[in-house]
Amino acid sequence: MDFEQLTTDRPVSTGRDPETVLHQVFGYERFRPLQGDIIQELVAGRDALVLMPTGGGKSLCYQVPALVRPGTGVVISPLIALMQDQVAALRELGVRAAFLNSTMDFQQARDTENALMTGELDLLYCAPERLIQPRTLDLLRQASVSLFAIDEAHCVSQWGHDFRSDYLQLDVLAREFPGIPRIALTATADERTRQEIAERLSLTAARHFISGFDRPNIQYRITAKTNANKQLLDFIKAEHPGDAGIVYCLSRNKVDATAKMLAEKGFTALPYHAGLPAHERATNQERFLREDGVIIVATIAFGMGIDKPDVRFVAHLDLPKSLEAYYQETGRAGRDGKPSTAWMVYGLQDVIKLRQMLEGSMGNDQFKRVERQKLDAMLGLCEITSCRRQALLRYFGDQLEQPCGNCDTCLTPPETWDGTVAVQKALSCVYRTGQRFGVTYLIDVLRGVENERILQAGHHQISTFGIGNDLSAADWKSVFRQLVANGFLRADPEGYGALQLTEECRPLLRGEETTLLRKDPVSRKTSGRGDSTSRRQAFRDQITDQPGWDALRACRKELADQQGVPPYVIFHDATLFEILERRPRTLDELAEINGVGRAKLEKYGDSFLAALAGLEAR
Structure with a gap:
């Protein structure tokens, strides 16, 4: 890493206010929701626990106060590649940033340590295993540190999906640096995990900032x-x-x-x-x-x-x-x-x-x-x-x-069906075959397949043999999947994939409860038309037949008014555009359009085909 440029640049952390740093360094006009409050908390020297969705602007929550407060902000990050990218991006902004990790040789690490000690860094990124080493902690005791930021803080949770044991030792920061503000950040934590983060990182007295978890742009x-x-x-x-x-x-x-x-x-x-x-x-x-x-x-x-x-x-x-x-x-x-x-x-x-x-x-x-x-x-x-x-x-x-x-459940609401009898058949088949077989075997028994394995076991003579011919193998797979998913069947913990009954299935087996099952959508061919760029452009830039577009929108609006729902519930614009582009003439052709499910095909297919026929007649 070249530190010559770092040491000759004018320091960024000059005690300016957060809004000035945001505008001048990062080029943004205003903070997003909660960012300003979080930053003020840290600038004032207080701790914070932040939950903010990915893409919500977590990094600025510690980068800005690190540039406002005197000293070096120390960021604990679990990924080498990420810290390298963030440091590169910050240096492009003129921020004096560096990292300490295992990719560096001795001289590079020594240069970074010297820059820390002489106050020539605004931000230092460090892996948790590096930070908890006695040498690193000793360096930080001697340096001027503005704040500690613990990124991906859910890694401290032993109940979490990304648990890392090195994070458990980060409570050393509270003991060794009691006067320096700390911020823990994550995009993913339920209530249990939030409590564990606060307890393990000694942040129980910290103010919690919880942003909304919604990512509306993701389908x-x-x-x-x-x-x-x-x-x-x-x-x-x-x-x-x-x-x-x-x-x-x-x-x-x-x-x-x-x-x-x-x-x-x-x-x-x-x-x-x-x-x-x-x-x-x-x-x-x-x-x-x-x-x-x-x-x-x-x-x-x-x-x-x-x-x-x-x-x-x-x-x-x-x-x-x-x-x-x-x-x-x-x-x-x-x-x-x-x-x-x-x-x-x-x-x-x-x-x-x-x-x-x-x-x-x-x-x-x-x-x-x-x-x-x-x-x-x-x-x-x-x-x-x-x-x-x-x-x-x-x-x-x-x-x-x-x-x-x-x-998908909003765009194409799933159909359900009364699976009470099918569930009884499936559970009974599991019981009568001794709870020793997997789903493929059970389906063969239900559908009356006389293969060698079933004949040898004598299961062609049991009462559930052949009673499931009314459903396809795929339908039975869906039944068994939902029974396992809902806890009525379990996989044999010893392995081999055998399905076994649970206590929860008794009311179902006796027919004491009605069971509604989800119908799996019928797979169909996708058109593959259009490239990714055109799909991301505004629809108004793609429409070449404006009268046709208006006619389809009018059809959708009339149906939506009849149903008392917003137009998008009928079909999204993307589906409507594909209908206009491909001009289907039959229900089968309309079914090929993305976003046209079975239920909507039955309810609205004829109306849209009639609208298209009207266009052709013009």
Whole structure:
């Protein structure tokens, strides 16, 4: 690192007021909500605990007061790549920033330490494991420190999804530097995690600043997993060709296979997981941050603190373990506030695998109980039939008064059906086959498949053999998935994927409760028309047939008035535009349009086809 320029530049931290620093250094006219209050708290020398969504402007909450207060602001950050990027960006602004981490040689580290000691730094970024070393603490005791900022503070929580043991030792800051203000920041923490952060970091007396968790520019979509690779390809080709994105998988092998598959289909797709050599991980992350249109396929080892604003989609091919993990990972999309997508497929095997991992873990009973609650909440979001955003925000103690209109359950409300009889058949089949078999075998029994395995076991003679011919194998998979997701069946903790009854299923088995099940949407081809740039442009710049557009909008408005709903509930503008562009002539062709589900096709299809026919007659 070149310190010659740093030492000759005019110091930035000159005691100016926060608004002047914001305008002159960062180029913004005004603070976002809560930023100004948080900054004033730190400038006054008081502590703060901040919860603010990704892209909400957390960094300014400690960068500005570090430039206002005398001394060096010390930022504890868990990711080397992130701190390097932030330091580079700050230096472009004329801020005297540096970092201390394991990538530096002896002389580079010594130069940084000297700059700290001589007051030539405004901000110093440091990894937690580096900060807690006796040498570093001794240096900080001798230096002039303006504040301590603990980024990604949820890492201190042993209940959290990104727990890091080094964070537990950061309470040393409260003991060793009692007069220096501290700020802990995170984008993801429920009430339990917030309390743990405050207790472990000695911030119980700090003022808490909790911003809204809503990310309205992100469209949340979750669908049943049928052919994950094909579903992913169809999604990217149709909606995000050429866009930067992140694809999360549960295992390293799946990461490698998915990245290879996408690369073979012409995408710039790179793997990222802990099993790769360190230099390959670093190179792939660097390409993702620097190049356009790169897709990273990763385990959860990737992404915390990633400061890339134009990630247009985050896809999950496997179920996250908790809503905290889901929110944190999906929050990496659309940091620039532009429309982005959080897309996920999940299936029965995801549920079984996660439950088995949980039950087979080394955690104590309390840990397992908390983790079960977290997984249940995640599954609840997947199977919900109301607005996903409202449910997600409610989990974090936030409220959204009206359905968001920008998640799949708002755009295409899911259908439900009375699954009481089907559930009884499924549970009875599990019981009569001895609770020793997985879902594929159980479905074969229900549908009367006379294969060698069933014949040898004698299960062709039991009462549930062949009683499920009224449903397809895919329908039965959906039934079993929802039974497991809702806790009526569980995966055998010993492994092998066998399904077993739980106590909660007794009322269902006896028929004492009516069971409504969610209908999985029928997969259909996507058009893949249009490139990512045109999809992000305003619709008015794309419309070439204004009378046609007006006619379709009038049709939508009339239907919306009849239903007593806003027009977007009928069809979003994107769907309306695609209808105008493709001019479907039949219901089957209309069903190919993105955003046209089965229910809407039945309710509104004929009206829109009639409107289109009227255009042709002009």
